């Protein structure tokens with residue numbers, strides 16, 4: 598009986614339907630204004646507060662320990678989020694992400710059981726070389742989700758674009774996406790190689806995460 602009610606309850610969400618259609622057509626989706634301007638400001642302030650409290654760590658790559666090599670590959674600083682210990686901005690953030698996850702699971706059986714998200718800050722001059730998000734041998738990562746928290750007046754000359762390397766009929770095509778506030782980019786972790794271009798000026802702020810099976 599409960600199941601029947603659940604199905605009757607179901608309300609189609611055009612935004613989430615678009616994400617599903619995009620991903621099944623071309624393996625990625627870009628959603629502008631997924632987060633409102635106010636939500637971006639709150640989450641950015643939360644990020645900056647924790648960054649200033651020295652809670653971020655230099656990102657690492659797999660098992661590699663040579664810091665010189667790492668700097669050549671990625672230059673961001675990160676802090677993992679804990680869903681069991683959230684402030685107001687993070688609660689709102691996880692509510693929205695969970696709505697999306699529930700919708701995906703209900704409508705297209707992606708079987709997402711876990712997720713992991715971290716804040717990221719790219720100082721001026723840093724980048725993240727071309728990679729696949731499964732390089733840590735984590736084949737449980739199904740979808741990568743990147744949420745940008747930059748200022749409203751973010752200038753495209755600041756650099757820091759996300760470049761997705763797509764396959765179009767056997768040839769490689771670059772899709773260049775600016776890290777605009779409120780924008781969320783979702784792509785198949787196992788399939789799409791991507792890169793963060795050098796940040797020319799300012800700091801580039803985001804939350805990045807993975808939706809995982811098992």
Ligand SMILES: O=C(O)CCC(=O)C(=O)O
Nearest residue numbers: 725730743759793803805
């Ligand atoms: O910030 C982005 O646009 C992408 C970040 C990324 O590729 C990663 O953290 O694996």
Ligand SMILES: [Fe+2]
Nearest residue numbers: 728729730791
């Ligand atoms: Fe990545």
